[in-house]
Amino acid sequence: MKSVTNVIICGTGGQGILLASEIMCAAALLAGNDVKKSEVHGMSQRGGSVSSHVRFGDKINSPLVEKGCADLILSMEKMESLRWSHYLAPHGKLVACDLAITPMTVNTGHAEYPDVNAIIEKENLPVTLIPAVEIAEELGNLRVVNVVLIGAVSPHLPIDEVHWKKAIEERVPPKALEVNLEAFRKGRELFGN
Amino acid sequence: MRKKLNTIEEGTILLSGNEAVARGAWEYGVHFASAYPGTPSTEILETIAEEYDEIDAQWAPNEKVGLEVVAGASFAGARVLSAMKHVGLNVAADPLFTLSYIGATGGIVIVSADDPGMHSSQNEQDNRLMGKAAKVVILEPSDSQEAKDMVGEGLRISEDFDTPVLLRLTTRICHSKSMVKVGPRKEVPVKGYVADIKKRVPIPAHARAMHSRVEQRLEDISAWGSECSLNRIEEGDTSLGIITGGISYQYVKEVSPEASVLKIGISNPLPWNLIEKFINMVDRIVFIEENDPYLEENIKARFLIQADGKNIIPIEGELNPEIVRKAVHPGTTREITFSEIKLPARPPALCAGCPHRGAFYCLSKLGGSSTGDIGCYTLGLMPPHNALETTVCMGASIGVLAGIEKAVGREGMGKLVAAIGESTFVHSGITGLIDMVYNGNTGTVMIMDNSLTAMTGGQENPTTGKNLRGEPAPVLDLEKMVAACGVKHIRVVDPHDLTEMEKVFKEEMDREELSVIITRRPCIMAYKPIRKGIAVVDSEKCISCRLCMKLGCPAITWDGEKPEISRHLCWPDCDMCVQVCPVDAISKDMGGLT
Numbered sequence: 001m002k003s004v005t006n007v008i009i010c011g012t013g014g015q016g017i018l019l020a021s022e023i024m025c026a027a028a029l030l031a032g033n034d035v036k037k038s039e040v041h042g043m044s045q046r047g048g049s050v051s052s053h054v055r056f057g058d059k060i061n062s063p064l065v066e067k068g069c070a071d072l073i074l075s076m077e078k079m080e081s082l083r084w085s086h087y088l089a090p091h092g093k094l095v096a097c098d099l100a101i102t103p104m105t106v107n108t109g110h111a112e113y114p115d116v117n118a119i120i121e122k123e124n125l126p127v128t129l130i131p132a133v134e135i136a137e138e139l140g141n142l143r144v145v146n147v148v149l150i151g152a153v154s155p156h157l158p159i160d161e162v163h164w165k166k167a168i169e170e171r172v173p174p175k176a177l178e179v180n181l182e183a184f185r186k187g188r189e190l191f192g193n
Numbered sequence: 194m195r196k197k198l199n200t201i202e203e204g205t206i207l208l209s210g211n212e213a214v215a216r217g218a219w220e221y222g223v224h225f226a227s228a229y230p231g232t233p234s235t236e237i238l239e240t241i242a243e244e245y246d247e248i249d250a251q252w253a254p255n256e257k258v259g260l261e262v263v264a265g266a267s268f269a270g271a272r273v274l275s276a277m278k279h280v281g282l283n284v285a286a287d288p289l290f291t292l293s294y295i296g297a298t299g300g301i302v303i304v305s306a307d308d309p310g311m312h313s314s315q316n317e318q319d320n321r322l323m324g325k326a327a328k329v330v331i332l333e334p335s336d337s338q339e340a341k342d343m344v345g346e347g348l349r350i351s352e353d354f355d356t357p358v359l360l361r362l363t364t365r366i367c368h369s370k371s372m373v374k375v376g377p378r379k380e381v382p383v384k385g386y387v388a389d390i391k392k393r394v395p396i397p398a399h400a401r402a403m404h405s406r407v408e409q410r411l412e413d414i415s416a417w418g419s420e421c422s423l424n425r426i427e428e429g430d431t432s433l434g435i436i437t438g439g440i441s442y443q444y445v446k447e448v449s450p451e452a453s454v455l456k457i458g459i460s461n462p463l464p465w466n467l468i469e470k471f472i473n474m475v476d477r478i479v480f481i482e483e484n485d486p487y488l489e490e491n492i493k494a495r496f497l498i499q500a501d502g503k504n505i506i507p508i509e510g511e512l513n514p515e516i517v518r519k520a521v522h523p524g525t526t527r528e529i530t531f532s533e534i535k536l537p538a539r540p541p542a543l544c545a546g547c548p549h550r551g552a553f554y555c556l557s558k559l560g561g562s563s564t565g566d567i568g569c570y571t572l573g574l575m576p577p578h579n580a581l582e583t584t585v586c587m588g589a590s591i592g593v594l595a596g597i598e599k600a601v602g603r604e605g606m607g608k609l610v611a612a613i614g615e616s617t618f619v620h621s622g623i624t625g626l627i628d629m630v631y632n633g634n635t636g637t638v639m640i641m642d643n644s645l646t647a648m649t650g651g652q653e654n655p656t657t658g659k660n661l662r663g664e665p666a667p668v669l670d671l672e673k674m675v676a677a678c679g680v681k682h683i684r685v686v687d688p689h690d691l692t693e694m695e696k697v698f699k700e701e702m703d704r705e706e707l708s709v710i711i712t713r714r715p716c717i718m719a720y721k722p723i724r725k726g727i728a729v730v731d732s733e734k735c736i737s738c739r740l741c742m743k744l745g746c747p748a749i750t751w752d753g754e755k756p757e758i759s760r761h762l763c764w765p766d767c768d769m770c771v772q773v774c775p776v777d778a779i780s781k782d783m784g785g786l787t
Binding site for chain 1: 195233313364370372440443447513515527528529536537538540541542544575576577742750
């Protein structure tokens with residue numbers, strides 16, 4: 001039996017990637033795992049690509065996921081999901097928010113935003129696109145997009161629902177707890193299977 | 194909501210390396226800490242200020258001062274910690290090298306956060322070489338638990354052996370989280386200040402004796418280090434022996450769990466006895482270390498052994514499990530199912546609403562450019578502004594501009610100005626300006642004052658009006674300071690007012706005397722936006738001239754024919770796009786604020 005789960009959470013600066021990985025680590029910890037996560041701060045805060053590696057299991061050494069080994073990639077932005085696709089294991093899943101954020105290189109005419117859906121089809125990538133922004137808008141709070149996505153991936157990871165909920169309680173301010181739990185529930189119900 | 198960390202006295206918690214260093218400082222009785230922010234070290238002092246009230250913590254104007262104040266506190270018998278990024282240690286090198294001779298009364302731990310891979314730095318220097326040159330003890334943790342423990346070990350070594358201790362972290366240690374077993378704070382009394390001239394005044398007569406003590410100290414610690422648990426042999430298959438330390442140790446355990454490993458925790462002085470034992474134990478030796486061949490060169494030189502190292506492990510960039518696997522077990526790399534896809538880069542950009550945008554837009558519009566410095570405004574080099582042409586180190590923009598004028602005269606300098614943030618100016622730009630005045634330069638220095646150390650995430654500095662703990666603090670008067678340097682022409686302008694900004698640039702670039710332009714508007718991270726509405730485009734009026742695209746605002750994208758402005762990204766307190774539109778096609782919509 002495989003004893004380590006490898007996850008990459010990615011997107012662009014300011015999308016709540018670090019909070020999402022905090023919640024995932026807290027849930028994995030509550031489920032009794034050894035946990036490591038790694039990310040790089042600094043320049044990434046100014047709208048650049050951001051990624052967080054999360055690993056949990058019996059005993060973790062490297063905080064970095066190896067190429068070809070990710071059980072799950074969770075991307076908060078469509079194109080960014082492709083940036084990490086070569087990290088996916090053969091059985092891996094890729095869940096991405098159906099949202100395009102244009103990089104400055106495209107704005108200044110130095111590059112073109114790719115046709116993400118065409119690439120997904122061509123490369124036969126195991127991608128599920130989720131309209132998490134629309135769901136968050138329905139819930140009246142755009143800041144819960146990341147938690148909708150956490151809800152959507154939660155059934156694919158070996159962590160019980162109770163630990164996810166407890167992790168969210170630990171990590172979000174009391175004022176925003178209810179809407180975050182609702183966002184988690186929606187994501188889990190609508191896209192969990 | 195989670196509890197403040199100084200209320201948790203037992204258990205296991207998930208901490209980053211930086212948070213673990215802060216925790217270690219608290220548990221092992223550090224009284225005083227000082228730092229200048231620098232990625233990847235910044236969160237150490239921030240965590241101390243937020244979580245551990247028992248430690249007196251403060252931002253210093255630069256790393257040299259940061260180290261000097263903790264040195265003084267150590268002289269008075271307090272346990273101290275100073276933190277900085279790797280290049281910060283260059284600034285603090287002057288006190289470091291002599292503090293090594295003087296030693297420590299209260300324990301001194303100096304954190305150097307190196308940045309292999311240059312995630313947010315201008316070079317990839319390996320500060321194990323700096324620590325060795327300074328003849329101080331270097332400790333290197335491999336995870337957060339060790340980062341915490343090594344603060345305690347470091348303070349003990351510092352006091353027992355009378356030496357400063359360099360705790361060398363790397364980005365991957367600083368910003369990775371792992372489990373840490375925590376305990377309560379152990380109070381250590383401050384010993385009190387007692388004058389000791391022979392110990393603390395390194396006039397040549399004293400310094401010669403000090404140097405002898407330093408050399409003896411290194412021998413003593415090397416011998417002790419062969420017995421202590423910070424360096425250890427993990428015996429496995431003896432056909433392969435790997436010598437490693439820091440984060441590289443984790444990659445070795447990941448890809449080569451069966452090999453024998455010598456884990457070096459004290460990188461200076463090296464534990465020669467233990468190393469000799471390991472060499473005699475294994476058939477083949479491989480050095481796995483990031484960046485410079487520090488362990489490899491030192492150990493090969495001492496024992497004249499044949500071993501693999503930088504011939505199979507790159508000297509540039511960060512290591513990772515793939516690189517180590519390929520080097521140690523060639524032919525066993527993981528199968529990649531999905532191929533790597535070539536995508537547009539997503540570099541960082543100035544935030545929507547950033548006041549620096551106005552200055553770079555106007556500079557670029559006038560055909561000007563700048564000698565640059567270290568901060569968010571280094572992004573002025575990117576398209577569409579293309580308005581920054583050099584960066585060396587903190588404060589260098591001013592000296593470099595002065596030197597260009599010395600080489601090619603005012604004519605040859607063209608429309609170059611120096612661009613430096615207020616925090617960087619206070620850090621080490623002031624002396625450059627004094628040099629310009631003193632030596633008769635005529636250029637224009639632009640101090641980009643957003644009253645916050647922004648690039649590292651928004652830290653307070655002497656111009657902010659607040660200290661590290663968010664308490665009110667005196668505001669440094671930049672105009673008076675610049676005037677006191679002898680600058681006669683000082684202009685203060687709001688860079689968001691594009692007409693005024695352009696006018697001031699023109700006037701000061703034409704002036705045949707030295708001038709300083711202070712562009713003053715707070716960083717958007719420093720305040721809640723004044724709600725002036727979200728910018729919207731009237732596509733009927735828009736003539737597709739693309740002038741708004743020249744702002745390089747991340748909220749404005751081009752749909753092929755017309756601009757679109759994201760209501761999620763637009764900053765309500767900014768209307769530069771409204772100002773640049775020649776046909777009034779952009780206006781502020783008071784509805785739709787999110």
